[in-house]
Structure formats: C-alpha cells, structure tokens
Amino acid sequence: MNGSKDVQLEGYGDENLDRSLQGPLSLLFVCSALWLVVSSLLGAVAFWQLKFPGLIDFKAGIQTPYVGWFFDFIHQALNYGRAVAATKSVMIYGWLLQGFLGVAIWLTGRLTKKMICKTGNYFLLGAIALWNIGVLVGLMGVFSGEASGFSGFDFPKYAAAILFTAYAFIGLGMGMRFAKKSCSVPTPSEWYLIGAIFWFPWFFGVAYYFVFCKVVFGVMPALVHAWYIGGLEVLVLGSLAISILYYLVPSILGLALNRVHSAKSAFWFFAFLGAWSGVRHLVGGPLPAWMISSSVVAGVLLLIPGTIIANNQMVPLWSNWCKVKSTPVLWYLATGGVSLLVWISLEAMMSLRGVSAALRFSYFEMGVSAVFEYAFLSMVLFGSIYAILPTLTGKELPCCVKCCSKCQFWWGFCGVITFFTGTFFAGTFMGLGINFAPMAFVATTNLASPFFWLSVAGGIMVLLANLIFVKNVVATVLSACCESNKEGCCS
Amino acid sequence: MNGYGRLFVGILFAFVFSWAALILVPLNQVGNLMPLEDQTSGDLNPPALSGLAKRGSQVYAANGCASCHTQQVRSESGGSDIARQWGARQTVARDYLYHSNPNLGSMRLGPDLANLGVERPDLNVNAGPKKKYDAAGLHQLFYAPRSIKGSSHPSYSFLYEKREIKGANAEVSLILPVGFETEEGKEVVPSEDAKALVAYLLSLNRMYALPEAPVKP
C-alpha cells in the first residue's frame, strides 16, 4: 500500500478482507447514493407544491390520449401527499438504511476478521439487489396509491415483505460471522452494531404484523407505528451511525479503539431509553397519558448517553484538530457527532408538552427531521463511505473525488444549516400562530412565508451536495472497475 | 456465557422490555375497547363506520392526506384545538375503535379533520356563522381547489372523470363555479374512490361525550 493516504484504515483490518467485499458494497453504495438523489428530487417536487399547489395539475390543458394519460399519472404519483410519503420512505429505506447496512457489512468484516466465502458473496449480491427491488416496488406502490399511510412505513405490504426477506439474508450473514467469533470482549463499536443487527428485524417484524395483518384496530396501529419509528431512528439508524463513529474516529486518528470513558453505561442507557422513546411523537394524541409521558421522559433522558457518546467522539477530534482540518472524512464524522447531540436536544425540547403545544404539527418538525436525517445520519454516512471506498478498491480516492468531497461537505453543511434556520423560524411563527386561536388558520401559513424561501435555498444547496456525492461514488467505483480491467495488460 | 452472549441477552431484554410495556400493556388497556351506550339517547358511541367510509379511509391514507391534516384534538392545555372549535374535547382511543388506520397525522398545513362532519367556523376568518361541509363542497375542493378563495389545497382531479353527458342526471355530477365549468355537453363525475373519500370525511364526528373524555358544557 502506498503510505500517502490521508485515511489510514488498513492497519486494523486485512486488505483481502476488504477487497473481497468490493463487488457487493460498490453496488450497494452506488444504489444508495442514487436513492439519495431520487429522494431529494422527490422532496423538491413536494416542497414546491407548497407554494405552487397547481404545479403538476396538467390535466385541464391536455387532451391527447396517451400524453394525457402520462401527465395524469405524474399528477397522481407526485401529488403532495404521495410525494412526501415517497421522499421519506426512499430516504430511509433506499439511502440511510441501505447505506448503513453497507457500512455494517464492512464493519462486520473488520471486527470479526472473517472473510465471506464466494457463495456468501453471491448471496450478499442477491440480497442487495433484492433490497433495491423492494425499494423500487415500494416506491411504485406509493406512486400508484397503495401507501399504508403511516409516515416512514409507507411502503405497501408486499414491498415491506421484500425488504424483510432481503434483510434476513444480510442480517443472518452478519450475525453468523459474529457468532463464530471467539474473542470474548466486545468493543463499543460492536455493542451498537450487534444491537442494530438484531433490533431492526424485531422492530420491523412487530410493526409489519400490527400494521399490515389487521389484527388490531383503533389507535393500536398508530401506537405501534410511533414505537417502530422511534426504534428505527434511535436503535437501528442511530446505533449504526454511532457504531461506525466509534470505529472510524479512533482508527483514523490512530488512537486506541476501546479505551473510552463511560461508553458502556452510555450504551445501556441508550438501548433501554431509545426503545422507549418513539411514542413521544404522539404528544397530545389519543393515548393514555402514561404512555406518552414515559416516552417523553425516555427521550429527555437520552441526553445522558447522547452527551457521553458525543463527548467520546469529540474530545479526541478536538485534541487532534490539525489532523481533522486536513482530513475531509473527519469533517463529516465530526459534524455527525455534534448533530447527534443537537438532534437529541431538539427532540427532547419538542416532546415537552408546553413546547409541543406550539411547535408540533408545524414546519419545525421538518427542520428537526432534517437535522436527524441529514446533519447526523447522512453526514456520518458520507464520511464512512468516503473512508470505506478506498479500502474496497485498494486505491486512494481519485483526486477529483477528494476535491469534490470537500466541496460537497460545505454545500451540505451550509445547506442543512440554512434549511434548519428556515424551518426553525417558519415553524415557530406558524406554530405560535396556530396556537393563537383568534388568528384565522389560513393566515398562519403566511407568517411562515418569508422563512420558507430560506428553507428552499437550503434545500437547493443540499440537493447540489447530494448530486456531487452521487457523482463521486459513481466515479470512484467506475475508475476502480476500469483499472481492474486494465490491470491484465498494464502490469 | 462470554461477553457476546451477555451482550445479546441485554439487547434482547432492552427490546422485550419496551415491547411489553409499550405494546402488550397498551394492547390490554386500549386494544379491546367497546362502544359505549349513551344513557339518554341510547346511541352507541362511537358510531360504526359504513363500508364506504372504511374504503375512504384507505384512499385518505394512500394519498398522504395525513402529511397535511391531523385527526386528533388535543386537550385544552395541549394546544388551541378546542379554542379553534375543531372539537369539543380531547380525542381518546375509543374514538378510533372502528378505524384500521386512525390517520392521526403529524403536520397541520391544513386544519384538523377529527370532526370534519360537524359544523365549524370558516377557516378564512376563524369566526362568524358555523358551516357544515357537504359532499358537493368537498368534491369541488378536490376537483377544482383553485376555485375556492384562499385555498392552497392540492388538486385531486385524477379521482374524477370527465365524460359526455349520458342521460339526465344519470349520476351525481359536480356543480362547478363560473370560470371552472367543463366544456359544453360534458360533465364531471366522482370515481368510486372520490365518493368513498367524501363519505369517510363526512363521517368524522367525535362530538359525543365519553366517560374518559367528558364534554364541558
């Protein structure tokens, strides 16, 4: 290996181990990057309709039979409600979960030091393909009007079943490799990783059963849905992100992997409180008070593990600031580490009943989910993918990619801050307006208007960053493919 | 048991603990509710949903209506919902007894719909005489939202069919205001989905009192 790499990750693993995953993980990262762009474009279409509600209602003008049918379909599929559902689901299952599963597969290899056999590799490829088919089928289902209506769990029953099957292969593979491991002390990274591997199917399975099998009626499906979203956000996606942070930050900085203070108590706090925190999304809802109250408490207490985890990441980064400044990957990871704490604080604040009376149901919620999905999860994922790609190909990132990754960071970073600022003010004014009963309801959206454009600007910057990212991933994977083809004649 | 075994047991326990407390116990508390009989009128509350309304609930969910509209009235201390006359009391679990998806929603870009089938004040002025939505008004809102002043509602014209007039009053066709009429000799009729959606929306009524949610006089 050449020593000039800025991300020195090969010390902890086996070069062959990483290289053996090149095929499946390249496919996975390219697909997830594409879904990210699909999701941002869908989000843009949805967002514009808030200002221009007639944007895609072409029907009145077009009479030609086939063209008319096409525009009619566009109108149905991309109408605000369906577009929002599609944006959210593609974001979660296409980009975040898929991307983090890729990171988890790589991390499993690193932590267990077990190679995947050739058959296993084919299974993995198949499972990744199946996962993407599941997302595509689900997206089509939402477009054609078969969404379940539970935000974040919108894909119809059959698509959810495909995703579950695909995960079964991936999760089983990871679980089996951990089961074979003989060493007996798990590292912080492993706690979160193993946790997420098991939590996802459990939460997903329960949600699938209660939402799709029609065994319960009334508020129970809504309660299960809120509980599932909490589990997915905190225990699955959050755990995976924290797991990779605990691995990458010390290994890039060249520090000891498992000497971190109070990390163990933080993990158990995180696991038990995270599993309880979902129902706070239903503050004020038609559920007995204790369910919401206990979830609010769990959400606020998440500040304890959140502080410890962020501290574990940020202190070594802070004391190696020179290294951080010269390593774009660490920019992403540091942003993610801070955003985790910011998100937990925002959610804790939102869930308090006095605050939620004003801010819930307003644009503010969009801002908070942007902090979670973009500033925390996506940032960690971007950084991880930029760190992992060179280990898969065995070569440094191409120069243009390195350059663009810095550019992408600033667009994304400024974009998400602008977006959040916009939704923060828009949401606060709108929420206070709604909460002030003498004010006409229609007027409340006007209060939000000026700041809405700030959010639009932020959204455009984020979209730009996402486009740079997909270009970077595709370029890296393609250049690796071309070189491996050429190798035969060149060397 | 090595460290990994203990880790697994802990992970399992964290899950099972939350599942038992937040799914099993609620299932026992609110999963098997019964309608209640009103002592004076003898009605069962909440009233059962008609088949058409049940189907409308699916149309509502599939079109993502919940991304702009909520269907939950919060208590007086929990928000302005009751002050805005969106309901007379907080909604409770029993209100959703017959709904397979309660469509609670998480955004209020539009008003709350928990009691859309009941008369309420105009949204534009938030005061004045109360008005009850009727099927014709809702159909107009879905087919030609731009014809309603101040509305930023998206159009659902794909739930309607424009066709040659067949016979006299063969079907309920839409009454459209000046400037939005269809061409001569054509009429706009709602599809089954549109009819179901409207039936569902008009059935939303949680004004009755329940012991766990009394209506203040």
Next chain:
Amino acid sequence: MSDHSSNQSNENSHQESMLPQWMYWVFAALLIWGGAYLMRYSGGFSGEVYDESTVTYGPVKGGAAAVEDPKVLGARVYKANCAQCHQLTGLGVEGQYPPLAGSEFVLGSEAHVIRILLHGLVGPITVNGKPYNGNMAPWKDVLDDKKISQVLTYIRSDWGNNASAITPEMVAAVRKEEAARSASWTEKELEAAPKVLPK
C-alpha cells in the same frame, strides 16, 4: 501506519474523554426530573386518563361502564374458532363446510343452533338446497355459555342475517337438557329433537 496493539498504551482518548464532574450532577438531576415527571404526568398509569394534568391517586372512578356488545365480542370468538372452516365471509366451503350466511339452521330454531354448537354435527347435511359433508367438532367443553351465546348472536346478525339474539341463559338451558349426550348430532337426529327451547 497505525497498529492496534501498539496503541494500547496510548492513553490519550481515555484521559481526555473523561466527562467533567459537574456533568454527572446534571445527569443525576435529569434522572430525578424524569422520575418526578412520570409521577406527576402518568395519570396513575391508568388506561382511562388521557389528560396528563389529571392528578390521580388510586383507580379512576366514575363514568359509565363499558357496555358489552355481544356482536363485537362474538366476532372475536368467531374469528378465533370458526373462521377456519366457515370462513370470515360466513360462506363456508363448497361441499364441505356449510355457509352460515342465510343458512336456515343459523336463522331457524334457537334450540337447534345451540345444540349444533354444543355437541357438533357429523354426516351429510343439506343447507340452502346444497349438500355438504364435513365434521363439526363439539364446543361444549371449549366455550362457556357466554361465549357460545355471543358467537351465535354474532352469526345470526352479520352477513345480512337478521335473527334474534341468543342469551347465555338459553345456552345453559339446552346444555342442561342435553347433559347426558356425548355424541355429535346428525341431520336426522336434529330433525327429531324439539324445536322450542326447554323451559
């Protein structure tokens, strides 16, 4: 190039990621706040308190008791025990399990339908002019009088059926009269049995 083992001695991260002491006091305060919040706003962990500001000590009192709707309860019994054969639609399976929707047995004599449910029914039977031949198990040991009355009330009122409700007392009376019986009914035996309920 960094190496795992050579870094074990590196105490940097250990030393520096210590949280300041006051943070632990903040954590303790948060935990105490959490306990207090739960005590104040949990509504006594009751399933009937929705407004969190309600102060409850002990069980919630007052309000009307829930009315048990035998049709709703019966539907649950039906789904759990009967739907495998007679289907959720009440249409049964051709040639095997007779339909309940519009069936003259279901809508006819109250005593007969209770007898069938208590002891089961074997051999060929003609329902609505079509022949069926399945085996229905006895339910007298599985379901109590209340559940039998609920499920019968349910099947007599759904799918367009509209016959009178069955009370647990009726079931108890038939059960008492036929206490000596252990075999299942056949169509012939049933025809011979009295149509009116025992007093």
